[in-house]
Amino acid sequence: MYTQLLKEAVLEIEDDDAKSIKDLVEYCRLQNDIDDDDEIKKVQREYRDHTPIWWYTAPYFMYSMLNRGLRQMDVDIILKMGFFIRHLHQHIADLHREQQNSKAAMPSKFQVFRGQGLSMEAFEKMKKTKGGLMSFNNFLSTSRNRDVSFKNFARPAAFDADSVGILFIMNIDTAICTASSTPFVNVKDIGFFDDKEEEILFSTHTIFRIDRIERIEDKHTDRLWQVNLTLAGNQDDDFNKLTAHLRKELDYVGTGWSRLGQILIKLGEPAKAEHLYQLLLEEATSDGYKAQYNLELGTVYKDIGEYSKAITFYERAIDIYKKMNPPNHPDLASSYNNIGLVYYKMGEYPKALSSYERSLEIKKIALPPNHPDLALSYNNIGLVYDNMGEYSKALSYYEKAQEIFQKSLPSNHPHIAHVKKNIENVKKKM
Template sequence: MSKQKSTTTVISGAAAMPSTTTITNANNRAAAVLPRPRRRVLQNFRLLWLDAKLDESNDDFKKSFRRLRRVVASIETFKDAQECIDFLSAVTNQKVFMIVSGSLGRQIIADIEAWPQLESVYVFCRNQAAHEQWANKVPKVKGVYTKIKPICKALQIDRENCDRAMISISFNGRDALFMYTQLLKEALLEIEDDDVKSIKDLVEYCRLQDDVDEDEIKKVQREYRNHTSIWWYTAPYFMYSMLNRGLREMDVDIILKMGFFIRHLHQHITELHREQQGNMPTNFQVFRGQGLSMEDFEKMKKTKGGLMSFNNFLSTSRNRKISLENFALPATNNPNSVGILFIMNIDTAICTKSSTPFAEVSKVGYYKDKEEEILFSTHAIFRIDRIERIHDNHSDRLYEVNLTIVGNDNHELNTLTAHIRKDLGVRTGWSRLGRILKRVGEPAKAEQLYQILLAKASSDEDRAEYNYQLGWVYNDMGEYSKALSSYERSLEIRKIALPPNHPDLAASYNNIGMVYHNMGEYSKALSHYEKALDIDQRALPPNHPDLASDYNNIGAVYDNMGEYSKALSSYERSLEIQKIALPPNHPDLAASYLNIGSVYNNMGEYSKALSSYERSLEIQKIALPPNHPDLASSYEGIGLVYKNMGEYSKALSSYERSLEIKKIALPPNHPDLATSYNGIGLVYDKMRDYSKALSYFEKARGIWEKALPSNHWYISHVKGNIENVKKKM
């Protein structure tokens, strides 16, 4: 789920001057009323390291940790066995590798070896002989090791096999993943964006999540354009794992961040397909070896004679032996999986007709000629012809599955996709999926997707989450009554399902407070913010970023109520926590400086206000994409201060830069656009250019009257500005 802060610009003070106050939405709790953050999982696996004697200050540990992180970036360390077991039990939709000391491994292995999320165990000890006897009896234990280097080597192989197995497969047209990933792909292929910016956004995104090794991130950042997209996809880096996870989980955020890469990869396969078409036989076979979960294997057996689709880019080989021995056979070592050798019968005419391009990539892939690889674009559809066991002396879970490629017309998969496509409308690009990109400040893109997810939700937990996300979306769209309704529905469910001090309740109260804040109902906003603070103080450690969000939001209310000393105190407490809890250029720090600047401006301390706004902008330029709406708030604050200082040309320049960003980042009738129009109108008023002032005031009024309650004081404020400027004309 995507977590992102929401920036709301308000007007405050007796003189009715625009004041930029960033409020923190609990979807990413920090900065502007901040949404609560949840670290996203970008890859298919994580590593747990359990050893009662772990010393993280030890140089050998640090070296080992760095070496391991080059293979698996997400590592959790534990000294307590029960704590580790509890953590492992909570992992879903991800595979876990575990390094464990000999004594603790022997103690816990019987309790955890059958858990499907546990992929492999590596016993790391001083006395290899003492632990081999019990370890050799456990299929998931890959070995007993005395050095970290061979663990890394084994882990690299297991990681690649894990990635290969964790792909998105749909059976018999009853899986929504096929439809939505197909529609996402169609939208992405139609968009022509700035690839340089897209790479930068992906790199920044991966760094924020801390789930990818920094060396790999830097390599992509430096060298992406030095290699083909196929080279990156077939290389042992995070691009393959992250993209397949996004498609398997229908993780819209990952898919959109990698949209440029999906487009490049599809286009490169298509180009090679055209070049190679004359040399390809009409009919041929390719092979794919992988593990399949017991659950998916049972689904496939029930679908025999029916259809299955691979929703990801599909890597296959002309070499049966490599596919069987390197990928299918190793999967049988895991008692929770079945080794599968897919034998795929390909008709090139069907592929061409169905727009399912494929290409031989041995000359352009990372491994060159080693695997004789044929790579298909996404959503290749096959009929399951036969499923037969392969005789093996070591396992009864090795099967050969014969598939035949089929066209993508006149079957249930395509019918359902066409139906959803019709429901989504005929528009192209991002808007086809309801403008889903919340992360860069375009929440309208998320609305339709969350409505679909809400309609399909099967649990109260999901309904609470999707209503919560819709509340966030509607708030950022300026549709406050809808936002309030969605948030309150989410809160009703959570109050029944969760204990009274659960942080998710605090997040709900926080965001309801944010909506009341934006509606100008400050006493209700303050009440909800204080409820959030009360819960978080009991549930969280004293320097948790969520507490910073709570203090930030309380400060924002006091700022609007004209209680500037209380506002400043709350903002400074928020900033104090953030400096401890966050890295130096985290965007939430920018939001705090932005809000402190607002208070100083309202207090008439313009030099301090300008300094705070400029510090906010400095951080945002480092931490955010160039047209993120938070930058607009900083430019607007700077413009406000310059106006109050009588430097009108500088004020106008800053306001216009703010408006330029908002026009890119926000829907056309978002109330924050009106704030910019009103601010520009005030500058022209001071410059005695009354006709331009009137024009901008009228634009502001038109938006606010559509977006806000009729009694909101922004509307009366701008009407007053219109009357005043008309008198001067």
């Protein structure tokens, strides 16, 4: 479900469209899987002459490249096609609002169908999540015509050696769906082709609930299945609670691209996050962004245990922040704290102590006296003294942290329990 937040991060990015189109064209010319340079030239010349849905449904590289990038979370493709993702999503959302007012274009309740192949591994995983939520991590083409989806896509996929054929039957209730949460659109008279498939197009990362999974009887194969889904609108409690929890867990800051990198880390894709931040750093023009992406790269390397690299990038961020800001700016405090954490993980406690103390000095100037970030610094310094065997000093800092936490946080906050445990443990050592 982190992919829902990934979608939000991409959609909030505002890049220069003219530059983005130019960058996409240059990127495409370097790709081996786009043979027709005329298609690339057409995008360059005519992008603004057609709607995003027209481009998406046209028989050009835009469709296949975009959905491959979204499915595989290919950082290069998402970075180069971010402008098109936003344009296409916004076009779907705008038309969704219009069509909801027209019963002919969009009835209040209806079914759509999608046929496709799934690997055996993916299908077994889906069966275990019956009753739960699933996300289609691409723009989703469906049909009002069951035969189109079944005969052209689901049934042929059942005869592929490593897959099962799936017919998704999706129940849609427009009363619980809004253009801001789950936009979809009838592409009749909008797309490139005549609408023989009666296509309904959903925006990327649409969430459904898995209702039922059952075999479709067929005398030629036993690998044909029907999966009934219900569109999870903005009134689905589980979806709303889970999304809110993940937002709180991430507690991310920065631009949409920075958030995207942080989500990739949460998804267990640190290499993709590293690649993204390296690309962003190469393209950064302002000192603020350069500092931010150095900081993010430091965190990526810290998380994967490459501590020397982490320190290098954190120090680069500090050097930039020193040029940009006064000596006691909060950005410097967080950077020193990050370096302290890396040295702590390396067991280099004197260096960790020095960095933590510098961070604390800045926080004391920049923050009110009972701010919880001060308590975090006191606790970190306590941990260093604890590991150095200086238990009396460790206890003193733990107690300072506890005092501030108790004044600034609710009584059930995990920070309070954590520092209490630290106090109990260090007292046993004294």
